[in-house]
Amino acid sequence: MNHFKTIRLLKDRLSFLLDIKAYKKIILLVFLTIAIFIFSASVGDSYINPLNVLQILFGGGNDFDQLVVIDFRLPRIFIAAFAGMALAVAGAILQGMIKNPLASPDIIGISAGGGAAVVAFLAIFSDSNHSLTVSIQWLPVAGFIGATSIGFLVYIFAWKDGITPIRLVLIGIGVSAFMQAMTTMLMLLGPIYKATEANMWITGSVSGANWDQVKMLIPWTILLLLITFFITRHLNVQEFGDDTASSLGHSVQKMRFLLLLLSTALVAGAIAFAGAIGFVGLMAPHIARRLVGSSFGVLIPTAATIGALLVMIADVIGRTAFSPLEVPAGVFTAAIGAPYFIYLLFRNPKK
Amino acid sequence: MTETIEAKSLTLSYGNSIIINNLDLSIPVGEVTILIGSNGCGKSTLLRSIARLLKPSEGSILLDGKNVFKLTNKQVAKELSILPQSPVAPEGLTVLQLVKQGRYPHQSWHSQWSQEDEEIVMNALISTGVEHLKDKPIEELSGGQRQRAWIAMTLAQNTDIILLDEPTTYLDLTHQIEILDLLYKLNKQQKRTIIMVLHDINLACRYADYIITVRNQTVYKKGKPEDIITKSLVKNVFDLESEIIRDPIFGTPMCIPYGKGRSILKEEAVLNGVASY
Numbered sequence: 001m002n003h004f005k006t007i008r009l010l011k012d013r014l015s016f017l018l019d020i021k022a023y024k025k026i027i028l029l030v031f032l033t034i035a036i037f038i039f040s041a042s043v044g045d046s047y048i049n050p051l052n053v054l055q056i057l058f059g060g061g062n063d064f065d066q067l068v069v070i071d072f073r074l075p076r077i078f079i080a081a082f083a084g085m086a087l088a089v090a091g092a093i094l095q096g097m098i099k100n101p102l103a104s105p106d107i108i109g110i111s112a113g114g115g116a117a118v119v120a121f122l123a124i125f126s127d128s129n130h131s132l133t134v135s136i137q138w139l140p141v142a143g144f145i146g147a148t149s150i151g152f153l154v155y156i157f158a159w160k161d162g163i164t165p166i167r168l169v170l171i172g173i174g175v176s177a178f179m180q181a182m183t184t185m186l187m188l189l190g191p192i193y194k195a196t197e198a199n200m201w202i203t204g205s206v207s208g209a210n211w212d213q214v215k216m217l218i219p220w221t222i223l224l225l226l227i228t229f230f231i232t233r234h235l236n237v238q239e240f241g242d243d244t245a246s247s248l249g250h251s252v253q254k255m256r257f258l259l260l261l262l263s264t265a266l267v268a269g270a271i272a273f274a275g276a277i278g279f280v281g282l283m284a285p286h287i288a289r290r291l292v293g294s295s296f297g298v299l300i301p302t303a304a305t306i307g308a309l310l311v312m313i314a315d316v317i318g319r320t321a322f323s324p325l326e327v328p329a330g331v332f333t334a335a336i337g338a339p340y341f342i343y344l345l346f347r348n349p350k351k
Numbered sequence: 352m353t354e355t356i357e358a359k360s361l362t363l364s365y366g367n368s369i370i371i372n373n374l375d376l377s378i379p380v381g382e383v384t385i386l387i388g389s390n391g392c393g394k395s396t397l398l399r400s401i402a403r404l405l406k407p408s409e410g411s412i413l414l415d416g417k418n419v420f421k422l423t424n425k426q427v428a429k430e431l432s433i434l435p436q437s438p439v440a441p442e443g444l445t446v447l448q449l450v451k452q453g454r455y456p457h458q459s460w461h462s463q464w465s466q467e468d469e470e471i472v473m474n475a476l477i478s479t480g481v482e483h484l485k486d487k488p489i490e491e492l493s494g495g496q497r498q499r500a501w502i503a504m505t506l507a508q509n510t511d512i513i514l515l516d517e518p519t520t521y522l523d524l525t526h527q528i529e530i531l532d533l534l535y536k537l538n539k540q541q542k543r544t545i546i547m548v549l550h551d552i553n554l555a556c557r558y559a560d561y562i563i564t565v566r567n568q569t570v571y572k573k574g575k576p577e578d579i580i581t582k583s584l585v586k587n588v589f590d591l592e593s594e595i596i597r598d599p600i601f602g603t604p605m606c607i608p609y610g611k612g613r614s615i616l617k618e619e620a621v622l623n624g625v626a627s628y
Contacts, residue, residue, distance in 0.1 A: 006464055006469070007464075008466065012462065012465045012466055012467075013461065013462060014461050014462065015461075015462050015463060015464045015465045015466075015468070016463050016464055017451070017463065017464035096441075099441070101442075233458065233460065233463060236452065237452060239441040240438070240439075240440070240441065240452065241438070241439065242404075243404055243433070243435035243438070244435060246402075246403070246404055246424065247402060247404070247428065247432055247433045247434075247435070247505075247508075248428055248452065248453070248455040248508065249425040249427065249428025249429070249455065249456035250424065250455065289442075289443065294441045294442060294443045294444055295448055
């Protein structure tokens with residue numbers, strides 16, 4: 001038991017085997033996340049010293065800095081962090097459930113469903129002057145409904161005496177392609193500037209974040225992450241495949257439905273406010289797996305912090321690198337994540 | 352402890368094709384039972400059904416008279432475990448993590464590594480001889496070690512009945528014997544009921560207390576190997592001409608198939624002028 005620690009309390013009623021090495025890494029990642037969080041709040045059009053940022057976070061600082069940090073920067077950083085976490089954990093769940101390293105929210109149609117709904121929303125609620133007839137506040141709702149309903153649709157289509165992962169993926173890819181076609185069609189038929197707006201959302205951006213959104217996304221994501229954390233042992237078993245899992249007494253189909261529901265809810269929340277940020281759901285779990293192994297008890301928190309880091313860093317680059325132009329965060333998640341990912345694959349050439 | 356394992360008017364099918372038709376069968380408890388039959392005869396399907404991995408289209412599987420499909424998954428998993436054919440572990444999983452999974456039906460979210468869990472897992476690692484490999488990833492093990500690690504996982508499940516679907520597939524002869532010796536030992540020392548599918552009729556005769564031969568959607572013959580394995584059985588079950596002799600070391604039935612190939616006996620006879628080509 002070199003780097004494992006056994007915890008037993010209350011006469012064995014509470015007992016866990018903790019992977020100390022992995023938890024050390026997770027703690028490091030949490031500190032890194034906090035550091036990037038503060039760094040994100042300090043850079044931008046005007047630079048604010050990280051120490052001042054800390055002061056502001058604890059209620060100090062001058063009025064201007066307060067306005068910049070609290071009203072402009074913090075909402076988008078929070079949205080970036082929590083959307084990143086949600087996407088990463090959803091990806092980890094899907095990869096475990098589907099037993100395929102290529103699985104991600106993008107593949108089973110959830111993101112594409114959200115995208116199509118958003119574009120449809122922009123098209124339907126426009127008047128002849130091309131201005132919206134309803135508040136733009138409703139756009140996240142459209143994204144959320146699109147993502148969840150497509151999630152359910154894929155599940156129902158894939159059902160045939162239960163869900164097999166391969167059927168789920170194939171149906172997901174099919175539905176995804178159809179949704180993308182709808183999206184493209186609606187964008188081409190609509191006015192140009194709407195297409196830009198829609199494209200921004202599809203790429204994934206946190207530029208429009210505000211505190212109301214933060215107040216919705218944070219509790220939603222935290223609740224789902226907590227549920228995920230409690231069922232990690234089922235996820236571990238699910239990854240063994242139907243036969244072994246059933247042999248161990250696991251209710252494969254029931255749990256598969258719950259897991260799909262969880263990941264859909266996570267993704268829908270994230271993309272409602274941050275758009276369909278790609279690649280995080282695919283890559284963050286992989287990076288996490290390289291760091292701490294494939295036991296979900298440690299994989300889930302690791303993936304969550306990596307997801308948060310990826311989107312936060314992508315957003316910082318997006319709003320500073322080409323200033324005053326702002327590039328959506330979704331452009332950079334892949335740009336910064338992919339090289340690191342490839343480096344990890346090279347360094348650790350196992351399969 | 353389970354007292355009886357039975358199939359009652361069991362019909363198994365994939366889609367419209369019937370694999371096993373209206374079978375009544377009782378499997379002895381506390382012994383090693385081996386299912387044999389030609390490829391595609393339904394022996395693995397029957398085994399999977401006993402482990403409730405395949406729902407019968409008619410009839411039922413009864414443990415102590417209780418229908419396994421009416422019990423909860425957890426209840427069954429405490430009575431019976433199955434090692435599927437060529438199981439695959441998630442990437443990067445270590446032997447200990449694999450074997451630990453065997454405790455799944457006994458655990459809950461707040462009890463994931465109790466004293467009992469640890470003891471049983473350690474015993475499983477030791478009795479299968481993979482304790483020294485416990486921190487190694489599964490993919491770095493040899494075929495024989497890997498199979499032993501999987502058997503350790505089924506042992507950690509701590510069930511009276513252990514089912515195995517061709518546990519020696521893809522293993523060389525040394526490792527086949529190693530795995531079968533291990534299962535034999537588990538049966539004799541810990542009185543666990545072992546039910547498995549095996550390809551090799553001679554190894555089946557050596558290790559089985561009870562043999563079940565499957566043919567034509569049903570059980571053809573069952574019983575002690577020395578009582579049932581005959582020339583005509585091999586002909587009927589495997590469609591193979593053979594002679595049955597006594598194994599010179601173990602005394603169990605041994606099947607020698609006819610066919611082509613070099614015959615040294617014949618060559619010698621020709622040399623001595625007793626026979627000609």
